[in-house]
Amino acid sequence: MSQLQENLNRAEGYLKRFRETGVLNHIDGDSVPAASGATFDTISPVDLKPIASVAKSGAQDIDRAVQAADKAFKTWSKTPGKERRAILIKVAEAIEARAEEIAFTECMDTGQALRFMSKAAIRGAANFRFFADKAPGAEDGVALRNENQMNVTSRRPLGPVGVITPWNTPFMLSTWKIAPALASGCTVVHKPAEFSPMTAKLLVEIAEEAGLPKGVLNLVNGFGEDAGKALTEHLGIKAIAFVGESRTGQMIMAQAAPTLKRFHFELGGKNPVIVFDDADLDRAADAASFMIYSLNGERCTSSSRLLVHDTIYEDFTRRVAEVANKIKVGHPLDPETVVGPLIHPEHKKKVLSYFDKARAEGATIAAGGEKCGDEGCYIRPTLFTQATNDMSISQEEIFGPVLTAIPFKDEEEALRIANDTQYGLSAYLWTNDLNRAMRMTDELEAGMMWVNSENVRHLPAPFGGVKSSGIGRDGGDWSFDFYMELVNVSFPRKMHQVSKLG
Numbered sequence: 001m002s003q004l005q006e007n008l009n010r011a012e013g014y015l016k017r018f019r020e021t022g023v024l025n026h027i028d029g030d031s032v033p034a035a036s037g038a039t040f041d042t043i044s045p046v047d048l049k050p051i052a053s054v055a056k057s058g059a060q061d062i063d064r065a066v067q068a069a070d071k072a073f074k075t076w077s078k079t080p081g082k083e084r085r086a087i088l089i090k091v092a093e094a095i096e097a098r099a100e101e102i103a104f105t106e107c108m109d110t111g112q113a114l115r116f117m118s119k120a121a122i123r124g125a126a127n128f129r130f131f132a133d134k135a136p137g138a139e140d141g142v143a144l145r146n147e148n149q150m151n152v153t154s155r156r157p158l159g160p161v162g163v164i165t166p167w168n169t170p171f172m173l174s175t176w177k178i179a180p181a182l183a184s185g186c187t188v189v190h191k192p193a194e195f196s197p198m199t200a201k202l203l204v205e206i207a208e209e210a211g212l213p214k215g216v217l218n219l220v221n222g223f224g225e226d227a228g229k230a231l232t233e234h235l236g237i238k239a240i241a242f243v244g245e246s247r248t249g250q251m252i253m254a255q256a257a258p259t260l261k262r263f264h265f266e267l268g269g270k271n272p273v274i275v276f277d278d279a280d281l282d283r284a285a286d287a288a289s290f291m292i293y294s295l296n297g298e299r300c301t302s303s304s305r306l307l308v309h310d311t312i313y314e315d316f317t318r319r320v321a322e323v324a325n326k327i328k329v330g331h332p333l334d335p336e337t338v339v340g341p342l343i344h345p346e347h348k349k350k351v352l353s354y355f356d357k358a359r360a361e362g363a364t365i366a367a368g369g370e371k372c373g374d375e376g377c378y379i380r381p382t383l384f385t386q387a388t389n390d391m392s393i394s395q396e397e398i399f400g401p402v403l404t405a406i407p408f409k410d411e412e413e414a415l416r417i418a419n420d421t422q423y424g425l426s427a428y429l430w431t432n433d434l435n436r437a438m439r440m441t442d443e444l445e446a447g448m449m450w451v452n453s454e455n456v457r458h459l460p461a462p463f464g465g466v467k468s469s470g471i472g473r474d475g476g477d478w479s480f481d482f483y484m485e486l487v488n489v490s491f492p493r494k495m496h497q498v499s500k501l502g
């Protein structure tokens, strides 16, 4: 039996329960259908066949989940940090123990290749461990003294919070938002993306089996315009941690305005990778290719604009085209696959539309530029060359394995092109000139920059974007700043003169 067939059989074993029961909500420790009984199908991008029916929830389900989160908050927020830490470490261990189930389910639900998804659970567990270790000190503050007063700060968990996640690497991203919320003492109502609901259900089950008290993490499935909207509008929700498109972030901000919520937004990107002719070009070509063609290019930090020094433009883009042409596009459970099917036929249609736009705008298609096979959501890794930064392929987030290469003549032009976008999530810079790297990173408009490297995450480092790419940072202690309220208490240091009015 081939490895793919063996993996398919194992995946079927994991999916069987979802095929039988559907993907239910999880509220106050119970698996429940939507109050209305409504469902929708989640389809596999491999063959467009339904995998399971999913609870199609609305305001009533959100309200139930918020009530459960509110009740649980009274105890969870007072549970000592050491105890929260111990429970969250157990969650991390339980995630690791079910790594294969998580990976196979994610591959079938999202089309992401197993070679990358096999690490999703490991990274998800790492997120839980990292934030668990910070739970005991989450409330700590500082003492600020002057001659009269001693000010003492501390942090308190905000209350029940809403976490709204997208369909790209949904398991990993959910843990990245949920783990710090739980570590800080908040309780959570999670609304995962309608295109990829399955591993969110695994997460809440795993967490409760590992000892997370019921009601601390609640899951409500459904569409953004009903379940998502109701979550953002609910008075009982104190903050919204949102990962998704910039346009959706705008809507959420407007929806939540009447209830004055705190926001953390991780939004879209059109991230430049800038390659100067003094760089290590072998490493730069590998990194630039990896950052757009791994994870199907469905990655917020993907380097989707390749800015290349004009002296090496022909040679460098030829190297990247060679890589793109060699990439194996195939079934996500095939261990050899690098690029699997895109998440959904709607998204495939959107990505394909940019192939026509590129031609119409006068760019050259140096690799790919077409769909791949007739079944499923497969497209070929694509490279556009001879592009200019005003083209739609340079300005709009395509969110697929599609790279736009633009030449530049000097530092000034590289910087101007790099910053000429509404987005500012990440930027990648390749040069062996340290002074140039300093000058460029001083001026690049991006929340995160990597010099001579692809995106290598360090969990204590801040994560987030500027401009239309986001508001706020997480990672390290910044996640606790978001999920906790800072309070200050002032004590007199001596019997000072209280002002008298009469």
Ligand code: NAD
Binding pocket: 164, 165, 166, 167, 168, 173, 191, 192, 193, 194, 222, 223, 224, 225, 227, 228, 229, 232, 243, 244, 245, 246, 248, 249, 251, 252, 255, 265, 266, 267, 268, 269, 299, 300, 397, 399, 425, 465, 469, 470
């Ligand atoms: P999306 O904005 O369409 O959906 C994200 C989530 O928001 C889904 O759960 C959806 O149901 C919900 N939603 C939609 N409308 C809503 C509304 N009116 N109210 C409340 N919730 C609503 O995004 P997507 O297509 O699922 O994901 C891809 C996008 O996510 C890309 O733009 C990508 O760059 C971005 N992303 C950003 C980061 C980051 O860290 N900056 C990380 C991953 C993905």
